[in-house]
Amino acid sequence: MSTAPTAMVPVCPAAELALNEPRQVETPWGLVALVRTGTGIYAVADRCSHDDVELSDGFVDGDTVECPAHFSQFCLRTGAALTMPAVEPVETWTVAVIDGVIHLGSRQ
Numbered sequence: 398m399s400t401a402p403t404a405m406v407p408v409c410p411a412a413e414l415a416l417n418e419p420r421q422v423e424t425p426w427g428l429v430a431l432v433r434t435g436t437g438i439y440a441v442a443d444r445c446s447h448d449d450v451e452l453s454d455g456f457v458d459g460d461t462v463e464c465p466a467h468f469s470q471f472c473l474r475t476g477a478a479l480t481m482p483a484v485e486p487v488e489t490w491t492v493a494v495i496d497g498v499i500h501l502g503s504r505q
């Protein structure tokens with residue numbers, strides 16, 4: 398039985414998330430990488446789908462994050478793996494800023 402919440406969950410003050418500098422946060426769904434780009438704030442699973450590497454240590458380019466291990470790029474909007482060697486997507490969450498705090502909600 399899943400214990401994941403169905404409501405939006407607060408995870409981080411928005412002011413603490415710098416542009417293009419991923420930040421790892423603990424959530425009820427596990428570790429999530431938050432990323433602020435020029436187009437918005439995104440949340441993806443903080444584990445590359447190729448191997449057990451944290452994407453919060455990766456590099457942001459536009460609306461993508463690049464894994465620091467083997468340089469697969471993932472779309473921050475959809476979680477899709479855009480370049481090899483990763484082929485599977487990473488999970489993403491809905492993001493909302495409420496009263497200056499970043500909240501996540503499950504897409505499921």
Ligand code: FES
Pocket residue numbers: 445446447448449450464465466467468469481482483
């Ligand atoms: S661990 Fe991320 S591309 Fe290999």
